[in-house]
Amino acid sequence: MTWYLIPVAAAVSLVWNATRYESTQVILLRAGRMYLQVLLFMAIILGVLALLSYKL
Numbered sequence: 001m002t003w004y005l006i007p008v009a010a011a012v013s014l015v016w017n018a019t020r021y022e023s024t025q026v027i028l029l030r031a032g033r034m035y036l037q038v039l040l041f042m043a044i045i046l047g048v049l050a051l052l053s054y055k056l
Contacts, residue, residue, distance in 0.1 A: 009038040
């Protein structure tokens with residue numbers, strides 16, 4: 001189920017940036033940056049949750 005996060009993050013970042021910019025190059029650059037930020041944020045949250053649930 002967590003594998004769905006990768007394409008969902010890509011789709012959300014593309015749609016979000018496509019609604020704000022008109023240039024394809026700007027959309028792709030900013031969507032790529034946002035995609036990496038979203039994945040990094042989710043990885044940090046996953047790590048925090050894993051630490052909190054360790055030895056439960």
